[in-house]
Amino acid sequence: MAKWKRRADARPDELAAAALALCAERGVHATRVADVAERAGVTVGTIYRYYRDKDELIDAALAHSPRPERKLPVSDRPGATLPALSESLRRWAAFLQAQGLQPLRVAMSDPQRGARAPRGVIADAMREIEGIVQSGIARNEIRADLPATEVARALVGALVLDAMLGEDAAATDISADVLSALATRGLRPDGPSWRSAGT
Amino acid sequence: MAKWKRRADARPDELAAAALALCAERGVHATRVADVAERAGVTVGTIYRYYRDKDELIDAALAHSPRPERKLPVSDRPGATLPALSESLRRWAAFLQAQGLQPLRVAMSDPQRGARAPRGVIADAMREIEGIVQSGIARNEIRADLPATEVARALVGALVLDAMLGEDAAATDISADVLSALATRGLRPDGPSWRSAGT
DNA sequence: CAGTTAAGTAAGTGATCAGTTATTATCTCG
DNA sequence: CGAGATAATAACTGATCACTTACTTAACTG
Numbered sequence: 397m398a399k400w401k402r403r404a405d406a407r408p409d410e411l412a413a414a415a416l417a418l419c420a421e422r423g424v425h426a427t428r429v430a431d432v433a434e435r436a437g438v439t440v441g442t443i444y445r446y447y448r449d450k451d452e453l454i455d456a457a458l459a460h461s462p463r464p465e466r467k468l469p470v471s472d473r474p475g476a477t478l479p480a481l482s483e484s485l486r487r488w489a490a491f492l493q494a495q496g497l498q499p500l501r502v503a504m505s506d507p508q509r510g511a512r513a514p515r516g517v518i519a520d521a522m523r524e525i526e527g528i529v530q531s532g533i534a535r536n537e538i539r540a541d542l543p544a545t546e547v548a549r550a551l552v553g554a555l556v557l558d559a560m561l562g563e564d565a566a567a568t569d570i571s572a573d574v575l576s577a578l579a580t581r582g583l584r585p586d587g588p589s590w591r592s593a594g595t
Numbered sequence: 596m597a598k599w600k601r602r603a604d605a606r607p608d609e610l611a612a613a614a615l616a617l618c619a620e621r622g623v624h625a626t627r628v629a630d631v632a633e634r635a636g637v638t639v640g641t642i643y644r645y646y647r648d649k650d651e652l653i654d655a656a657l658a659h660s661p662r663p664e665r666k667l668p669v670s671d672r673p674g675a676t677l678p679a680l681s682e683s684l685r686r687w688a689a690f691l692q693a694q695g696l697q698p699l700r701v702a703m704s705d706p707q708r709g710a711r712a713p714r715g716v717i718a719d720a721m722r723e724i725e726g727i728v729q730s731g732i733a734r735n736e737i738r739a740d741l742p743a744t745e746v747a748r749a750l751v752g753a754l755v756l757d758a759m760l761g762e763d764a765a766a767t768d769i770s771a772d773v774l775s776a777l778a779t780r781g782l783r784p785d786g787p788s789w790r791s792a793g794t
Numbered sequence: 795c796a797g798t799t800a801a802g803t804a805a806g807t808g809a810t811c812a813g814t815t816a817t818t819a820t821c822t823c824g
Numbered sequence: 825c826g827a828g829a830t831a832a833t834a835a836c837t838g839a840t841c842a843c844t845t846a847c848t849t850a851a852c853t854g
Binding site: 420421422423424425426478481501504505506507508515518529532536537538539540541542543546547549550551552553554555556557558561570571574575577578579580581582583584585 | 619620621622623624625677680700703704705706707714717728731735736737738739740741742745746748749750751752753754755756757760769770773774776777778779780781782783784
């Protein structure tokens with residue numbers, strides 16, 4: 397029975413995944429290359445067969461970090477904008493809660509890299525939300541006097557902090573609901589309750 | 596003329612401040628004790644006269660991190676809630692932009708510490724906003740069906756991400772305006788514009 | 795203004811860790 | 825099946841860095 401296996405094709409991704417997980421939880425500098433190796437069931441030397449140095453390994457980890465499955469397109473039916481926004485918020489909240497923050501955590505644990513690294517997930521989320529808001533404005537289902545970019549940034553910011561502080565998944569779910577109610581109807585006391593009116 | 600000065604009372608804070616600034620910008624682990632010493636115009640040994648080890652220095656830096664000047668109390672006049680909320684958001688935005696994120700950056704650069712460290716600024720901001728929302732609910736100026744805690748978290752989240760990605764101060768100012776408009780009136784197209792109706 | 799206290803310095807020191815090297819074990823293919 | 829070729833290992837190495845130690849110098853005090 398073999399002591400170890402040659403798996404030249406599978407290794408790189410496994411190593412990157414191990415690095416991502418460890419760095420997200422301990423920070424880049426507190427993560428030893430040997431730790432990554434151990435988690436991947438391998439020794440240090442192996443890592444250096446696939447990556448020039450630790451830096452390149454981390455870059456790969458960030459590059460291969462998970463992206464959410466693609467968004468549903470916004471329906472053309474009148475009145476579809478706000479429900480679509482809610483749905484999008486809920487999906488992003490779930491994704492961030494589950495795993496989406498890993499690359500962000502890694503980037504924040506090493507500001508030098510964070511500066512040169514792309515904002516990945518956050519940028520994706522903001523793009524999607526901004527798109528929905530803009531289409532809503534075009535169809536007169538969202539007030540036109542707020543800049544879509546800022547709105548998207550605010551909403552995504554809320555999602556991100558929520559996931560960061562995030563306790564359990566249930567709490568995140570509620571937050572997403574509250575956030576979409578907040579966004580669609582604001583804080584003013586008039587108007588229907590957020591529970592009664594639509595997903 | 597003296598080569599150096601004895602300043603036993605001023606040193607500890609200076610050292611903590613230097614550590615905070617450097618760690619916020621480079622991350623805790625990328626910041627060398629010697630760097631902190633140099634920025635404080637001192638040599639390494641001096642640091643160890645005041646702090647047992649690097650860890651204690653960083654803890655002190657976090658503990659001494661700046662807090663905003665105290666909030667104005669919310670007026671009792673009817674209709675004062677929403678303007679107070681706007682004002683609060685704008686103040687926190689400005690503070691976070693200027694310096695308030697330093698401790699957060701430090702904490703995020705070292706997740707081990709971040710876990711045991713208090714959330715400081717963020718908690719403060721959330722407490723204040725939540726208080727305003729609750730008093731608004733009590734006076735029927737804010738809809739009662741949204742949990743104040745979640746609302747506060749969402750708003751603060753937006754502020755924080757904004758400051759994190761934050762370009763210049765002007766942008767932050769706009770964001771705070773947009774956020775408060777979003778919060779008070781929501782995205783629905785009816786109702787007055789955010790520019791025309793009250794600070 | 796000595797003489798003592800303590801703040802500061804400068805030059806180590808040992809441990810840790812990224813990256814290497816020499817070697818061994820597993821595949822691949824004629 | 826056996827002979828490269830190469831994936832993986834185990835043991836090293838040199839640099840870096842947190843922390844120390846021995847000494848220097850500024851300030852206080854009777």
